[in-house]
Amino acid sequence: MKKKLVIANWKMNGGIAANAELLGELIPSLSRLNRLEIAICPSFPYLHQVSMVATGSNIALGAQNVSSHPEGAFTGEVSARMLKEFGCRYVLIGHSERRTLYAEDDQLVAQKFEAALKADLIPVLCVGETLEEHRTLKTQLVIARQLQAVIEQVGIQKIADGVIAYEPVWAIGTGLAASPTQAQQVHFKIRQLLAQHDLSIAKSICLLYGGSVRADNAAELFAQADIDGGLIGGASLDAESFTTICRSL
Numbered sequence: 001m002k003k004k005l006v007i008a009n010w011k012m013n014g015g016i017a018a019n020a021e022l023l024g025e026l027i028p029s030l031s032r033l034n035r036l037e038i039a040i041c042p043s044f045p046y047l048h049q050v051s052m053v054a055t056g057s058n059i060a061l062g063a064q065n066v067s068s069h070p071e072g073a074f075t076g077e078v079s080a081r082m083l084k085e086f087g088c089r090y091v092l093i094g095h096s097e098r099r100t101l102y103a104e105d106d107q108l109v110a111q112k113f114e115a116a117l118k119a120d121l122i123p124v125l126c127v128g129e130t131l132e133e134h135r136t137l138k139t140q141l142v143i144a145r146q147l148q149a150v151i152e153q154v155g156i157q158k159i160a161d162g163v164i165a166y167e168p169v170w171a172i173g174t175g176l177a178a179s180p181t182q183a184q185q186v187h188f189k190i191r192q193l194l195a196q197h198d199l200s201i202a203k204s205i206c207l208l209y210g211g212s213v214r215a216d217n218a219a220e221l222f223a224q225a226d227i228d229g230g231l232i233g234g235a236s237l238d239a240e241s242f243t244t245i246c247r248s249l
Ligand SMILES: O=C[C@H](O)COP(=O)(O)O
Pocket: 009, 095, 167, 171, 172, 173, 174, 175, 210, 211, 212, 213, 231, 232, 233, 234, 235
């Protein structure tokens, strides 16, 4: 059976007191949701806090980024081994904010995906087109290119050890989610692209949708045949909204 997963990406938000309050509400309200996996990706400094507070709950830990290098003179970077040591299970790879604001290209993203796998983390590969690419009907082309870079780096079998999140850049933080039909079409296309390499991986890989998922649109998005969960930004900072989103899956 395919994995169902909802990941909270807190982005560069939170603080010790705010995290404690949010977790204090989330942990009990999500505790009975055993039909899906739930993960929270805080900023690096709060990994330990979230790990300590969430231990024993059904909330897993994830990070928002990782270095492509295993160790060494890379000031400001955090390695996959370090994330593992701090209890991470997941790591976001190639989020569009990393691609656009920090110039992460397909090759670097692919190297990060590989670095995560080598440390036994589950990489969550983020793919998606910009508004301009969307308007000029390049969505499939862009996603095929982003996927291909990772397939070339690690091989199709290793892709199966990760998760893929489709996040149209124009939907992130804009309040303008893709319609369920639009999202489903792209998710279906992602499975088709993977099926060119391996049918069984295409069918079984966990595909998340991200981009302005809210309490009031999650159920319809998650009802789509090829959407197995969500990667949630803004709405994951509100306990009630995030709980409703998780319950919608
Ligand atoms: O990682 C999460 C995505 O960037 C979605 O963010 P958002 O839910 O605030 O649109």
